Amino acid sequence: MNDSSSARKAGPGHTHEAVTEHALRQRAGVPYEVERVVCLACRRVLAERTLRRAAA
């Protein structure tokens, strides 16, 4: 979680390397799935949207 030393330094103005990740979240005890587009280089979340309620 706090392993920032292994994070690749991404300079400002670089071209984001967008990759899509899926993650499970919980809201009010209800699990749901989110799709996130993050940059491989700087780990910035470029986009995020809720897909649907996750199946048990």
Ligand SMILES: [Zn+2]
């Ligand atoms: Zn980036």
